[in-house]
Amino acid sequence: MDISKVPPNDINSEKAVLGCLMIPGEQKTIAQIFNILKADDFYFELHRTIYNTIIDLYVKNIEADTININSRLQNNEQFKDHGGFSYLTELTDIVSSAANAEHYAEEVLRLSHTRMLLNACHEFKGKLLKNSDNPLVLTSNIQSRLFEILKRNNSNGIVHIADTVRPTLNEINDIITGQAKSLSIKTGFKLLDEMTGGFFNSDFIVLAARPSMGKTMLGLNIGLNIAKNEKKAVLMFSLEMSVKKLNYRFFSNMGNVEGWRIRKPSKGSLYGEYSKLHTAARELSELPIYIDDTPGLTVLEMQMRAKKWAMEMKSKNVAIGLVMIDHIQKIKGSDIASKRNREQEVAEFSQGLCTIAKDLNVPVLALSQLSRKNESRENKKPMLSDLRDSGTLEQDADTVIFLHRDGYYKKDDPELKNSATLIIEKQRDGDTGEIGLVFNFKFCRFEDLNVGGD
Numbered sequence: 001m002d003i004s005k006v007p008p009n010d011i012n013s014e015k016a017v018l019g020c021l022m023i024p025g026e027q028k029t030i031a032q033i034f035n036i037l038k039a040d041d042f043y044f045e046l047h048r049t050i051y052n053t054i055i056d057l058y059v060k061n062i063e064a065d066t067i068n069i070n071s072r073l074q075n076n077e078q079f080k081d082h083g084g085f086s087y088l089t090e091l092t093d094i095v096s097s098a099a100n101a102e103h104y105a106e107e108v109l110r111l112s113h114t115r116m117l118l119n120a121c122h123e124f125k126g127k128l129l130k131n132s133d134n135p136l137v138l139t140s141n142i143q144s145r146l147f148e149i150l151k152r153n154n155s156n157g158i159v160h161i162a163d164t165v166r167p168t169l170n171e172i173n174d175i176i177t178g179q180a181k182s183l184s185i186k187t188g189f190k191l192l193d194e195m196t197g198g199f200f201n202s203d204f205i206v207l208a209a210r211p212s213m214g215k216t217m218l219g220l221n222i223g224l225n226i227a228k229n230e231k232k233a234v235l236m237f238s239l240e241m242s243v244k245k246l247n248y249r250f251f252s253n254m255g256n257v258e259g260w261r262i263r264k265p266s267k268g269s270l271y272g273e274y275s276k277l278h279t280a281a282r283e284l285s286e287l288p289i290y291i292d293d294t295p296g297l298t299v300l301e302m303q304m305r306a307k308k309w310a311m312e313m314k315s316k317n318v319a320i321g322l323v324m325i326d327h328i329q330k331i332k333g334s335d336i337a338s339k340r341n342r343e344q345e346v347a348e349f350s351q352g353l354c355t356i357a358k359d360l361n362v363p364v365l366a367l368s369q370l371s372r373k374n375e376s377r378e379n380k381k382p383m384l385s386d387l388r389d390s391g392t393l394e395q396d397a398d399t400v401i402f403l404h405r406d407g408y409y410k411k412d413d414p415e416l417k418n419s420a421t422l423i424i425e426k427q428r429d430g431d432t433g434e435i436g437l438v439f440n441f442k443f444c445r446f447e448d449l450n451v452g453g454d
Helices: 011-021 027-034 045-059 066-072 077-081 085-094 101-130 135-153 162-177 190-196 215-230 243-255 259-263 271-285 299-315 342-360 372-376 392-396
Strands: 204-209 233-238 289-292 320-326 364-369 399-404 419-427 433-440 445-448
Touching: 011 027, 011 045, 011 085, 011 101, 027 045, 027 101, 045 066, 045 077, 045 085, 066 085, 101 135, 190 419, 190 433, 204 215, 204 342, 204 392, 215 233, 215 243, 215 289, 215 320, 215 364, 215 445, 233 243, 233 299, 243 271, 299 320, 299 342, 320 342, 342 364, 342 392
Parallel strands: 204 364, 204 399, 233 289, 233 320, 320 364
Antiparallel strands: 399 419, 419 433, 433 445
């Protein structure tokens, strides 16, 4: 075998790290190494699996010893092929104490970074030889990749407050003097922006409603407003509706053509509206809206796709304004989460979406269904306890907004037909309260009250 084709690795250092972590009573060592290594830093796949198992046991306050790890990996074919329990005892026999765990971990990390750099160099060498990419775009991509590796190498995450005070003071000074750009992203709904100040970067916002209230319509509305008014890119993960169905709504909204006429056209019925639809198509094509309608995505898959998209936007000098997920209950659980109950699964989704918001420094708007609890109450307005499947959403969210329409329950009252209420039930840095909107179903949009309805 040509050794130059084997990526740098050290199986003995990897074994030593795992052996240290399996020594009974070494919970502190697990926490210490977790801050240094990710599973992907291990070159050997079985070592990644064992490391993930150790971390999962640690999180659940279960001793990460050979017996418990063996029990977890009984059905893993790769584990059995390498000797199963005997392989675990081989790992623990390598070390006598955990004293050098950090040293072994740093060697594993060093080689992991070396592989990352080699992979990046190989990838960009191929692109350069093909001579197909714009050199400026490729240069930007190289810088972004190196920055990500550098960021990974300095991922302690703990900073002294003195290092953050001056930038914050400068930001406040810019606000006072009027030199600062808006610190938030406006939703395009006047009263909502007044009450919340808009959506702030790294915020996790939950928009929840019972089915058929119009939460998807409102989410699309907000995304459309941000793309049009703020000129910022919007990424929509549509886990329930196809791009084509979303476009029907966009065409109705932008073209002022009744939605049902687009969805169920008859011969000649749209001839008089064609110019409106043509104009809407042109305007929509120019907006920085990106849609992923792949069904059954996991949170991890969304994290990876969102990060890749954000890097592409950065290479094009396009600011990002929002990531939207429609909806939380359609996210696919990971293999580990699928073995838990639904509440634990949704907790994983919630924490994963928070990670997207923080990693990309962008607001994440997650749509969510509500439980049926409000249906049995005389007052149908939702409350925090109605959030479906998990209390974690309530805990993790910076803002929780409920969409409610009395007209859905009182269909005989014509005054309620076009009435909608946004209930700001939680706002980490602001007041709670209610906001009135116009529900303009015909044109697939919500409007501020002063715009009027049909």
